[in-house]
Amino acid sequence: MAGSAEHGSSSEATVVARRVSARLASLAPSATLAVDAKAKALKAAGEDVIGFGAGEPDFPTPPAVVAAAQAACADPANHRYTPVAGLPELREAIAAVTARDSGLEVSASQVLVTNGGKHAIFNAFAALLDEGDEVLIPAPYWTTYPEAAALNGGVPVPVPTSAADGFHVTVEALEQARTPRTKVLVHVSPSNPTGAVLGREETAAIGAWAAEHGIWVLCDEIYQHLVYGPHRFWSLPAVAPEIADRAVVVNGVAKTYAMTGWRVGWLIGPPDVVSAATNLQSQATSNVANVAQQAALAALTGGLEPVAAMRAVFDRRRQTIHRMLNECPGVTCQEPEGAFYAFPSVEGVLGRQLAGRRIDSSATLAEVAIEEAKVAVVPGEAFGAPGYLRLSYALADEDLQEGVSRLQKLLASAG
Known part of the structure; x- marks a missing residue:
């Protein structure tokens, strides 16, 4: 029976391959949009999720x-x-x-x-x-x-x-x-x-x-x-x-x-x-x-005045997230010089236990973060950099501080 099941699975895969081009079948979905979609879905279901995934300003268009x-x-x-x-x-x-x-x-x-x-x-x-x-x-x-x-x-x-x-x-x-x-x-x-x-x-x-x-x-x-x-x-x-x-x-x-x-x-x-x-x-x-x-x-x-106002807010958030991430156990973060992303190393967390799981990668850590702390981050694997996380600081100050505080508490419990 096992052989029949395997044969059926292989045939099904062949059919799928024939229906979808190899070029598109190998295409990876956008990891950043996937994290953002998951966070929004959890919010819609009533979960108190803070999302650091999407790279988009939280301001309205001028x-x-x-x-x-x-x-x-x-x-x-x-x-x-x-x-x-x-x-x-x-x-x-x-x-x-x-x-x-x-x-x-x-x-x-x-x-x-x-x-x-x-x-x-x-x-x-x-x-x-x-x-x-x-x-x-x-x-x-x-x-x-x-x-x-x-x-x-x-x-x-x-x-x-x-x-x-x-x-x-x-x-x-x-x-x-x-x-x-x-x-x-x-x-x-x-x-x-x-x-x-x-x-x-x-x-x-x-x-x-x-x-x-x-x-x-x-x-x-x-x-x-x-x-x-x-x-x-x-x-x-x-x-x-x-x-x-x-x-x-x-x-x-x-x-x-x-x-x-x-x-x-x-x-x-x-x-x-x-x-x-x-x-x-x-x-x-x-x-x-x-x-x-x-x-x-x-x-x-229309001029750059709205841009300057947004940049000043991003600059404040940049300094806040840089400081708070470096206060997380096992995390080191360089100060961002531009854009609106922090890219901390979580190498100090790898190999430890969190919520009953061994953190063997930054991808695993991102899974635990959203499951246990209700914080959505993008793992470094998506950017060709295992051992890192990307956090967008294009979100409200209070959400930013609450989200990183949750990460601090989660990582403090690592065994």
Whole structure:
């Protein structure tokens, strides 16, 4: 009977494999969204869960942006198809703020408006990668980079960084990982999940190295306005102009203006790459929703005052979570330099007993945390960094303090 059961299971798996493409069957779901969904489901069931999973500001979208969207709904021009690459006035505004904030001069024709930053990353990889091309991705990394690269035929190659170096990738590490198949380097500063911010000299050196070896650079600048203390954001193609013709910049309004749900991002690059990505988008999604584009236009042309107010709150929370995590038994946490994530090491907890379970990994610890303390965190395994947790501090101060206090109590009971 056992043999029959195994045979049936194998046949079933074969049928599933035939029904779903191998490429999508191997695709991992977003770990961060999965944790957030679990936390929300538990809350809906009446559980008192505090979620540190999702990377989205807890602030409402600025009122002027919402008002612009409401007005746009009444304009029949927004009820129709518009150019695939985006509303001309929005593309002009994106070029203008890119010059202002990144120091990178581009024309509106080099801008493709996308359905959020993830869509921009996917389009960029689709335009750049052929089957077997290698993509260097500094680790720890955001979960989407390797999956989007692989979906487009690329081979993700993690490039390790260390806490001792502040999770700053080095040219030496990149050179060690480079092969004749290396096509693209992913560059992200400030970093999700570590909060690391690379300095000007580091950034320029990476750009010069990529230019020397003919490697494309995908620059994710989505957190450019969220830097703290003495740290500054530096746009790689701006400080290393020799790489500008092989650089693609992705950005969006999600993090800066608390507009994650509006789904407006963009891709900036050389004309041939932008043209190819636009052709892809014409067949995949066409234009981004016009009302959302009008909201993004209002955000970009409305000044940075709301951004400064949100950044001040994030900075306060950053200092609080850094202090409190370092008070947790077995936990050490570097101070985040940018974005809104803390990335503590839990190596000191591994191998111990919690709630009757042996904590053999950070994934196990995350399971125990939500089951026993009702605290949702993302395990480091999702970011290519076992032994760590990622906690977003984009949540209310009282929830942040209560959530970390629960972790402190839970970890204090470890045997």
